[in-house]
Amino acid sequence: MKTDPEALSLAISSRFEAPPQRVWRIWADPRQLERWWGPPTYPATVVEHDLAPGGSVTYFMTGPEGDRHYGWWRVRAVDVPHRLEFEDGFADDEGRPNLDMPTTIVRVRLTAEDESATVMTIESTFPSSEAMEQMVSMGMVEGMSEALGQIDALLAGAPA
Incomplete structure (x- = not known):
């Protein structure tokens, strides 16, 4: 985890034994x-998913007590x-943006380390x-670290 208070950013990188694709x-x-977005105790349910520029993803996470977040x-760029x-924000239970909470810009980079490994960097700007x-x-920070910790098992168990 790397924080840069001057740039208002936080970045985390993880290495995975799988190609970028x-x-x-x-x-x-x-x-x-x-299966990985959110910590293990707050699994996500994706409601809408359009990763095209201009598209959107909506989801909720369900907590241990059944509470939903x-x-x-809002997808900005895809390569x-x-x-x-993408812009990332909180929403109310109708999926409308919660303007009382911060919106961040998230940049995900997948870089091939060799033919069978990828470094994924997720940078959030506030x-x-x-x-x-x-x-x-x-x-x-803890939530993202826990979420990323679920990816190795997902990559190993899901069809390539």
């Missing part, structure tokens, strides 16, 4: 996205299988230092 599918396939993405950029502090205090 395979790692891309964990983003492109909503059923695979559900809604989110949305299959190397790059994805609108202000206050928004960055708020998200970090809400457990964003």
Whole structure:
């Protein structure tokens, strides 16, 4: 994890034993996205999934007590299988953006390390230092680390 308070960004990189095309599918396939987006105790359910520029993704995470937390993405750029950029925000239970919560810009890069390995870097940029502090205090770093920790098993168990 690398934080850059001056650039208002937080980045995390992980290495996976799979080529970029395979790692891309964990983003492109909503059923695979559900298996890792969010910590293990807050599994995601993807409602809408359109990764084309201008498209959107809507989802909710269900907590251990059955509580639901809604989110949305607005896709800004796609370069299959190397790059994805989207706005990421919280939503109400109708899927409408919650304007009281920060919106971040997320940039995903998939870089081939060799023929069978990929480094995935996820960088989040915040609108202000206050928004960055708020998200970090809400457990964003721990949640993302736990979410990424689920990908190796997904890549090993899902068809290539």
